[in-house]
Amino acid sequence: xxxxxxxxxxxxxxxxxxxxxxxxxxxxxxxxxxxxxxxxxxxxxxxxxxxxxxxxxxxxxxxxxxxxxxxxxxxxxxxxxxxxxxxxxxxxxxxxxxxxxxxxxxxxxxxxxxxxxxxxxxxxxxxxxxxxxxxxxxxxxxxxxxxxxxxxxxxxxxxxxxxxxxxxxxxxxxxxxxxxxxxxxxxxxxxxxxxxxxxxxxxxxxxxxxxxxxxxxxxxxxxxxxxxxxxxxxxxxxxxxxxxxxxxxxxxxxx
Amino acid sequence: xxxxxxxxxxxxxxxxxxxxxxxxxxxxxxxxxxxxxxxxxxxxxxxxxxxxxxxxxxxxxxxxxxxxxxxxxxxxxxxxxxxxxxxxxxxxxxxxxxxxxxxxxxxxxxxxxxxxxxxxxxxxxxxxxxxxxxxxxxxxxxxxxxxxxxxxxxxxxxxxxxxxxxxxxxxxxxxxxxxxxxxxxxxxxxxxxxxxxxxxxxxxxxxxxxxxxx
Numbered sequence: 356x357x358x359x360x361x362x363x364x365x366x367x368x369x370x371x372x373x374x375x376x377x378x379x380x381x382x383x384x385x386x387x388x389x390x391x392x393x394x395x396x397x398x399x400x401x402x403x404x405x406x407x408x409x410x411x412x413x414x415x416x417x418x419x420x421x422x423x424x425x426x427x428x429x430x431x432x433x434x435x436x437x438x439x440x441x442x443x444x445x446x447x448x449x450x451x452x453x454x455x456x457x458x459x460x461x462x463x464x465x466x467x468x469x470x471x472x473x474x475x476x477x478x479x480x481x482x483x484x485x486x487x488x489x490x491x492x493x494x495x496x497x498x499x500x501x502x503x504x505x506x507x508x509x510x511x512x513x514x515x516x517x518x519x520x521x522x523x524x525x526x527x528x529x530x531x532x533x534x535x536x537x538x539x540x541x542x543x544x545x546x547x548x549x550x551x552x553x554x555x556x557x558x559x560x561x562x563x564x565x566x567x568x569x570x571x572x573x574x575x576x577x578x579x580x581x582x583x584x585x586x587x588x589x590x591x592x593x594x595x596x597x598x599x600x601x602x603x604x605x606x607x608x609x610x
Numbered sequence: 611x612x613x614x615x616x617x618x619x620x621x622x623x624x625x626x627x628x629x630x631x632x633x634x635x636x637x638x639x640x641x642x643x644x645x646x647x648x649x650x651x652x653x654x655x656x657x658x659x660x661x662x663x664x665x666x667x668x669x670x671x672x673x674x675x676x677x678x679x680x681x682x683x684x685x686x687x688x689x690x691x692x693x694x695x696x697x698x699x700x701x702x703x704x705x706x707x708x709x710x711x712x713x714x715x716x717x718x719x720x721x722x723x724x725x726x727x728x729x730x731x732x733x734x735x736x737x738x739x740x741x742x743x744x745x746x747x748x749x750x751x752x753x754x755x756x757x758x759x760x761x762x763x764x765x766x767x768x769x770x771x772x773x774x775x776x777x778x779x780x781x782x783x784x785x786x787x788x789x790x791x792x793x794x795x796x797x798x799x800x801x802x803x804x805x806x807x808x809x810x811x812x813x814x815x816x817x818x819x820x821x822x823x824x
Contacts, residue, residue, distance in 0.1 A: 357734045357776055358753065395800060400733055425626050431755055431798045451626040453757075453798065476660040478729050478757045524729055555731050578727065608733040608753045610800065 358608040359572045359600070360400035360579035361593055362557065363586045365390065367406050367436075370416030387420050391428040394586070397593040398610040399430065403456070403527070403581060406436030407502075418450055425451020433481055435527075439464070444471045448479060456527055458483040459500040461518060462507055472522025481557075482523040486511045486544055487531040496544055503531050511544065512551045519552045526556045527581065533561030537585070540567055545575030557581050564591060565599035572605055615811065616651040618678065618694075619643040620658075620668040627797040628657045628691065635808035645677040653814035654681055657797075658693025662702035662718065662760070665693050666710060675711065682713055682789060687814035689744075690791030692758060695784060698791060699762050714784065716764035723777035729759045736772040736782045736794065743813040744790045744806060745772070745783070752802050754782070754794035761793065788819065 365372045371385040391402055404424075406417045414437065421434055434447050435456030447455050461468050461482050472480045485503045486496040496511035507514075515526055528548055530541035540561040549556055555578040558571040562582035571577045585591050601607045615637045617628055625641055632639035632655070640647075648654060656678065658665055669675045682688050682698075690698055702708045702718035710718070721728045733753040738745060761780035764770060772783030774793070782793045790810065796803035 357730065357732050357756075360732050422626070425624075426630050429627065429631060429797060429804055430800050431757075431795075448624055449626075451624060453624065476664075478659065478731065478759075525731065553727050554729070555727050578732065610753070 356606050358400070358606045359577075360557075361398070361568070361596055361600075361607075362401045362403055362579050362581045363394050363399050363593070364403040364405060364559070364581045364583045365587075366583070367404050367408070367417060367420060369408050369413045370420040373407070388423045388427050391424050391432070394593065395428050395430050398597055398608070399593050400608060401430060401579070402428070402432040404432065404434050404436075405456075406434065408437065411437070418446065421447060421450040421452050433527075435481070435483055440467070441471050441474055444475060444480075448475060454479045454481050454525070456481040456483045458485065462498070462500050462509070468518055468521040468523055472524070477522045477524035477554075480523050481525045481527050482518040483527040483529065484511060484514060484518075484548075485529050485531055486541075488541075488544075494543055494547060496547070499531060503534075512547055515548045516551050519554050523554060525554055526552065527559055528556055528577075529559040530561060534559070536561060537563030538567075539563065540571035540575060540577070540580070542570050542575035545571060545577050549576040555579065565596045568596060569600055569603050569605060572600070573603075614638045614640060614651075615653045615655060615814070616647060617641045617655045617657060618648075618674060620665065620672055620674055622658045622660055622665065622668070622693065624659060625657060627795075628655060631797040631804055631807045632811065634804055635811040637811045643672050643674070645673045648674075648677040648681045651681060651686065653687045653689075653811070654678075655689045655691065656694035656697065657691045658697065659757075660693060661704055662693065662696060662708040662710065663705035665697055666708055669697070679711055679713065682711075685788050685819070687810070687819055688789045688791075689810050690784075690789070691797070692793060692795055695791035695793055696758075696760060696762055698784070698789070699764070702760060704760050713789065714762075714764050714769060714786070715766060716762055718760050718762050720760050721777065726777040729757055730776045731757045733799075734774050734776060734782075734794075736774050738772055739770055742771050742783075742785050742790070743816070744785070744809045746809055748802050748805055748809075754792070754796065754799040754803060756782075756794045758793060
């Protein structure tokens with residue numbers, strides 16, 4: 356049976372993992388390869404790296420990170436941030452990334468998803484959607500770009516449908532309302548998107564514990580859940596999360 | 611033989627993980643897009659992501675299709691991965707229809723399923739239907755990483771070594787004589803995937819393989 360995926364996410368600046376990873380047993384908590392190995396041993400099903408390097412002059416550092424990870428860690432990983440052209444996609448895939456995640460550039464360059472999916476296959480094109488509830492509504496979300504700073508005026512369900520038509524093979528859906536609050540994923544948002552598209556959906560934003568993950572996977576019908584701080588700060592290990600989900604009847608890979 | 615494994619490069623993107631996975635098992639992995647290299651090869655891997663039409667047109671453009679068929683028919687060890695498995699069949703329905711390498715009789719179909727997302731993406735179990743040196747030591751119903759929208763349907767069911775359920779039950783490992791091929795990506799399937807590569811390398815070195823060809 357196809358299992359639901361548990362995906363730790365890392366923010367990366369100039370090839371180093373940032374935003375507090377606090378494992379005491381790690382020699383170098385900023386080393387993406389060391390972290391990737393650790394999460395692989397713990398049973399992570401995939402990894403996501405989000406490159407937040409501000410200067411494009413420092414791209415080489417993220418390239419080195421992608422290559423080193425691919426050389427040493429044998430589970431799938433996605434790289435997002437700064438992917439603006441099919442050439443950017445090609446570089447990441449050749450360095451060893453399995454998928455790229457495209458966000459702002461998908462809105463700014465309407466042919467990018469189509470071109471990249473045609474050239475490299477839909478399976479490696481993830482479109483990241485940052486969604487925020489429109490004030491005063493209960494089930495209407497708007498797409499934001501530029502790390503959640505710029506509203507686009509585009510409805511989330513319309514956009515999800517559009518990018519899948521263009522060739523996106525997976526959606527990474529972040530609720531900006533829920534993000535950082537550790538109060539649960541936005542299951543209504545996930546349901547709305549799952550109703551509209553037939554590609555896998557990764558839920559992001561709001562993870563405070565395994566019960567939230569179960570809600571996103573079962574009620575929200577997400578195919579995967581992404582989380583950062585609860586894993587990085589050791590609040591829950593991947594093993595604990597998986598044990599909880601398995602007990603709750605969610606199909607999970609045991610490793 | 612020595613312990614050199616040739617990985618066929620037809621511009622299918624990610625060869626890095628396959629190369630590293632082979633290197634981990636102690637063999638020398640060499641990537642090539644030269645048809646002549648296949649003539650003297652001791653073991654060959656055809657990796658792959660992307661579409662059938664794209665794969666076949668690139669193999670043809672690099673004049674790799676016939677040398678690959680000759681290599682496989684020579685009886686030397688061969689491993690196909692994902693698209694590298696689908697390409698072994700007669701025909702794929704992908705992209706309106708694509709003639710493939712024709713090693714195995716059969717067709718590659720699209721997953722057209724109610725209530726199942728396409729692509730089939732993630733970790734799923736593989737049930738062994740019989741034994742094989744390349745799966746030795748790997749427990750039955752272990753998880754491997756899949757990402758694909760099409761699946762093979764061989765005419766001869768006897769070539770199916772492993773099967774997986776996703777709406778339908780489809781062949782996830784094909785094996786016959788010198789050919790071993792997986793629909794999943796062992797190079798993305800963590801430790802058990804690496805075991806599979808190590809087993810392939812050992813199998814390729816085993817006596818008996820080269821009595822006819824060398």
